[in-house]
Amino acid sequence: MSIELETIAESGKAPRTRIKDVKSAHSIYMAMRQADDASSLDRVKIQSMLDGEPPYSPNQLKALGQGYRANLNFGEASAALETALSAYSDLVNSVDKLVSVKTSFGDPSQRLEWENIISEEFHRTVLARVFVSWIFIKPYYTYNVVSIYEFLEKRFGPQSRQAASAIFLVTRALASGTRLYVPYRDWETDRKSTR
Secondary structure (H helix, E strand, O other): OOOOOOOOOOOOOOOOOOOOOHHHHHHHHHHHHHHOHHHHHHHHHHHHHHOOOOOOOHHHHHHOOOOOOOOOOOOHHHHHHHHHHHHHHHHHHOOOOOOOOOOOOOOHHHHHHHHHHHHHHHHHHHHHHHHHHHHHHHHHHHHOOOOHHHHHHHHHOHHHHHHHHHHHHHHHHHHHHHHHHHHHHHHHHHHHHOO
16 A cells, blocks of 8 residues: 655655645545455454354355354354453452552641542543543444544534533633632732741
8 A cells, every 4th residue: 555645855844735635635545445445344244243143144055055054143252352351341440549649749647638539530530531432432433423523413413513512612711710720829828828
């Protein structure tokens, strides 16, 4: 597979864009799509095994005069997947916290409490990311989208995308304001107490 991209000129000047034109972009897309054909067929076969479909095509067996053969899916693929994933489940569920955070922040009598809070929040954040990824990766592939906003638009319409975007902007503005205000307030309190 050869992909033609613009490269740095002999003079050392970087190209304005790596892709010359629409035709080049289309040829890159087609090359990548053709390179994925075999993998795509493998993914379909594996997904059909996980979905419980029979291992052989019933029509093909009949055409070969072997329609009498047992053609059952006993769920070995699902069992193998569950066995493979069990190590990850054990990793997450076998410990109270993924990390133990130590801090020198604050009063020594409160440090243990702060360390536990930070460790628990980090643990929850990692678990939440895994959980959210697990839930959303399949719909992202199904709807052929790369962001939650595209997913909302394709699934529920443009109004849901706009509403979610507006909510995100408002909450990010509030969060940014809080991140700026709280340290300033603490700094101001410390400054006044040292006078």
